[in-house]
Amino acid sequence: MELYIHLPFCKSKCRYCDFASWPGLEGQMPAYVDAVLAEAAARAEELGAVPIRTVYIGGGTPSLLPPELLRRLLGGLKERLWLSQVCEFTSEANPGTLTPAWLDAAMEGGVTRLSMGMQAAQSALLKTLGRIHSFEDVEQSVALARSRGLENISLDLMFGLPGQTPAMWRDSLEAALSLRPKHLSCYGLIPEDGTPLKAALDAGEESLPPEEEEREMYDLAVRRLAAGGFRQYEISNFALEGCECLHNIGYWLQVPYLGLGAAAASMLVDGECPLRYHRETNPGTLDEYAEMVRRREWHRRDVDSVPPRDARFETMMLGLRMTEGVQEARFEQLHGMTLEDCYGQKLRETAARGLTEYASGRWYLTRAGMDVQNAVLVELMD
Numbered sequence: 001m002e003l004y005i006h007l008p009f010c011k012s013k014c015r016y017c018d019f020a021s022w023p024g025l026e027g028q029m030p031a032y033v034d035a036v037l038a039e040a041a042a043r044a045e046e047l048g049a050v051p052i053r054t055v056y057i058g059g060g061t062p063s064l065l066p067p068e069l070l071r072r073l074l075g076g077l078k079e080r081l082w083l084s085q086v087c088e089f090t091s092e093a094n095p096g097t098l099t100p101a102w103l104d105a106a107m108e109g110g111v112t113r114l115s116m117g118m119q120a121a122q123s124a125l126l127k128t129l130g131r132i133h134s135f136e137d138v139e140q141s142v143a144l145a146r147s148r149g150l151e152n153i154s155l156d157l158m159f160g161l162p163g164q165t166p167a168m169w170r171d172s173l174e175a176a177l178s179l180r181p182k183h184l185s186c187y188g189l190i191p192e193d194g195t196p197l198k199a200a201l202d203a204g205e206e207s208l209p210p211e212e213e214e215r216e217m218y219d220l221a222v223r224r225l226a227a228g229g230f231r232q233y234e235i236s237n238f239a240l241e242g243c244e245c246l247h248n249i250g251y252w253l254q255v256p257y258l259g260l261g262a263a264a265a266s267m268l269v270d271g272e273c274p275l276r277y278h279r280e281t282n283p284g285t286l287d288e289y290a291e292m293v294r295r296r297e298w299h300r301r302d303v304d305s306v307p308p309r310d311a312r313f314e315t316m317m318l319g320l321r322m323t324e325g326v327q328e329a330r331f332e333q334l335h336g337m338t339l340e341d342c343y344g345q346k347l348r349e350t351a352a353r354g355l356t357e358y359a360s361g362r363w364y365l366t367r368a369g370m371d372v373q374n375a376v377l378v379e380l381m382d
């Protein structure tokens, strides 16, 4: 099983962000850590001794948590959950918030990997995004992490931003590479409803680059990162050999996960072969979450059952994100049905149009298929 812990505190709200994260709630951090630990204890009781394989602390900005609270959180999790077999332990961190004391507490608590939001090298673009840091802050944070012995660093970058040109994107890629990360995530901006950035775009105050430029930026990333020794293992993710994010691969392979904290989701298995599972999502605000934990009213979680047919589709939807695609043998092992019987004809139709390919017992998206991934999935779903 995988473990995700959500820490929803941020210094300020980025203009594109619709995650469950809030600025100005530092005073609630101690109570929140206690609530997460109480939830962990309740889950341990409910699920029994399930070994955890990967841990991911996300947010929010986990690096805003004071070191002593981080120690309490990580130490408390170790006492409550089975973490002795963890093989990857990631924490997100934001440049400009990282301190030596925080890093020491994180590493003492087991953190082995850092994921940092760099997003762009240009101050103007960082301002457009509402980020609180500069590229120099990223440089300093990476150097600081290295100086404490934390080498396994991933950087997030964003393309398709208002005001961004392919040349600027190339500079951001080069700047990121100059910091020698082991992993890079390159996400195209998706303007989410309810965010200030989406409102400005809708009002015509800002505009996105043309679609062909956005595609050019993505192609540039694929080519440049390949030349730099990074293997693309998922639509948006690139890693040096052996540095892929095991936690995210687990999501794409439908490995069960436990989510702790406000708005965190869990995926819990109800039956194997055919695979049946359900998702449970915690209340999305701090107050509702705290109330649920205090009263032990676990029924307040939103429950979504995934029947076998939907589980099969999710295997395709998630598996086709990865460059390795979906293995026939694994599909059959999970679902007790062959991939050929479920999707064979549709996959051959998309292969005839150059969108999917079959080799060595697996189906995967071609480069052209990645560009229209959603359309391919809609075809498979019909």
Ligand code: SF4
Pocket (backbone or CB within 6 Å): 009, 010, 011, 012, 013, 014, 017, 018, 019, 021, 059, 060, 061, 094
């Ligand atoms: S730092 Fe991350 S979680 Fe916080 S507001 Fe910005 S994008 Fe959202």
